[in-house]
Amino acid sequence: MPTPSTILITGGAGFIGSHTCVELLDHGYSLVAVDDYSNSSPQVYSRVQRIADRCLSAVYRLDLRNTRAVSDVLHHHSVDAVVHFAGKKAVGESMRKPIEYYDTNIGGTTSLLRAMDEHGVHQMVFSSSCSVYGETDKAPLSEQDPARPTNPYAASKWACEQILADVCRLRPEFRVLSLRYFNPVGAHPSGLLGESPRGGEVNLMPRLAQVADGERKSVTVYGDDYATPDGTGVRDYIHVMDVAEAHRVALEHLDDAPGMRVFNLGVGEGTSVLELLAVFGETCGRDIPYTVEDRRPGDVSELVADPREVAHEWGWRPTRDLAAMCRDAWRFRQLNPLGYAD
Numbered sequence: 001m002p003t004p005s006t007i008l009i010t011g012g013a014g015f016i017g018s019h020t021c022v023e024l025l026d027h028g029y030s031l032v033a034v035d036d037y038s039n040s041s042p043q044v045y046s047r048v049q050r051i052a053d054r055c056l057s058a059v060y061r062l063d064l065r066n067t068r069a070v071s072d073v074l075h076h077h078s079v080d081a082v083v084h085f086a087g088k089k090a091v092g093e094s095m096r097k098p099i100e101y102y103d104t105n106i107g108g109t110t111s112l113l114r115a116m117d118e119h120g121v122h123q124m125v126f127s128s129s130c131s132v133y134g135e136t137d138k139a140p141l142s143e144q145d146p147a148r149p150t151n152p153y154a155a156s157k158w159a160c161e162q163i164l165a166d167v168c169r170l171r172p173e174f175r176v177l178s179l180r181y182f183n184p185v186g187a188h189p190s191g192l193l194g195e196s197p198r199g200g201e202v203n204l205m206p207r208l209a210q211v212a213d214g215e216r217k218s219v220t221v222y223g224d225d226y227a228t229p230d231g232t233g234v235r236d237y238i239h240v241m242d243v244a245e246a247h248r249v250a251l252e253h254l255d256d257a258p259g260m261r262v263f264n265l266g267v268g269e270g271t272s273v274l275e276l277l278a279v280f281g282e283t284c285g286r287d288i289p290y291t292v293e294d295r296r297p298g299d300v301s302e303l304v305a306d307p308r309e310v311a312h313e314w315g316w317r318p319t320r321d322l323a324a325m326c327r328d329a330w331r332f333r334q335l336n337p338l339g340y341a342d
């Protein structure tokens, strides 16, 4: 995609969205961001702009399911492509609130597609998830492996992928790259941006940081009876700046081929809960107490990427290691103990 191009970012104030805003501003893109701030804060944009030393073209508060509101945004800005992050992302919460997850994630995506089509915008990079692979004893996982979602969150992402693939098949002007992220963690090295969830369920890395600085007494490890080397869940952690970079590279490859294509976004290395806990403890020089409880409903034992397809197609691979992920997440926590308090 030639720069400067104008990109609509949905969920731009979120964890991955905000880091991607920095990466795209740094590379000359003009950005229009929309978010309902259900899991983020508008304050994040001033930090994005401070890091990038450039402004976003516009920022809107809206719920993606409001097609009219999205359409109004596309009416006012000549957008070349959409990077679609907005959605709900917590596996455990999705087991308790399945309707909310299907409505937000699938309804938000179809609403966005309608508004895009109305304004002749047909290119999208979509945030999918490795959770679509579900419970499997295969590691690493390639894009050709079957999807077997085990919770409504994963099922909603799989449904979106199927909808997007079908739209691309029936309407060849559409081009979609669906990126199945494994576990994005870490933070911007400046310490200005990071993972700052508003209540609800907290992912493992921000939870480790909460315990390290004493906000919580211990980490609950969800199960130590999985068929993994130490019995705890294994994931493929990838630095959020690598994920942001991958979106910039993806935008350059949207036109490579017709239809929808799916890519894994992971490092290709599995890390257990206890291993991550140990590396995080070493990084911050503190003990991280933990207790073991039952498995979290909807969780799977192990998800590790085969990352070769992205490397082969785009000549790109993640470069930041687990120590950098922990170091940056800890720096963000130390500099922002209250997150983006507003």
Ligand SMILES: NC(=O)c1ccc[n+]([C@@H]2O[C@H](COP(=O)([O-])OP(=O)(O)OC[C@H]3O[C@@H](n4cnc5c(N)ncnc54)[C@H](O)[C@@H]3O)[C@@H](O)[C@H]2O)c1
Binding pocket: 010, 011, 012, 013, 014, 015, 016, 017, 034, 035, 036, 037, 038, 039, 040, 041, 062, 063, 064, 065, 084, 085, 086, 087, 088, 089, 104, 108, 127, 128, 129, 130, 180, 181, 182, 183, 184, 203
């Ligand atoms: N973080 C992960 O581990 C991970 C892994 C795989 C996939 N993903 C996917 O990547 C995307 C971004 O994840 P994240 O970690 O940045 O999450 P996040 O919650 O930090 O960001 C999502 C953003 O979308 C916004 N949003 C939610 N519902 C909305 C709606 N109806 N209308 C407008 N805005 C809405 C939230 O306020 C938030 O700012 C999500 O789609 C998520 O499912 C995340």
Ligand SMILES: O=c1ccn([C@@H]2O[C@H](COP(=O)(O)OP(=O)(O)O[C@H]3O[C@H](CO)[C@H](O)[C@H](O)[C@H]3O)[C@@H](O)[C@H]2O)c(=O)[nH]1
Binding pocket: 089, 090, 091, 128, 129, 130, 131, 181, 182, 183, 184, 202, 203, 204, 205, 207, 219, 220, 221, 222, 223, 232, 233, 234, 235, 273, 296, 299, 303
């Ligand atoms: O307090 C916690 C939090 C998590 N875990 C464990 O740590 C691992 C990682 O859990 P996270 O909640 O950090 O991440 P998930 O893998 O459950 O989910 C995240 O990555 C997925 C892809 O794996 C999804 O896409 C989803 O959006 C995103 O939240 C899992 O084994 C989980 O059981 C704990 O033991 N204790």
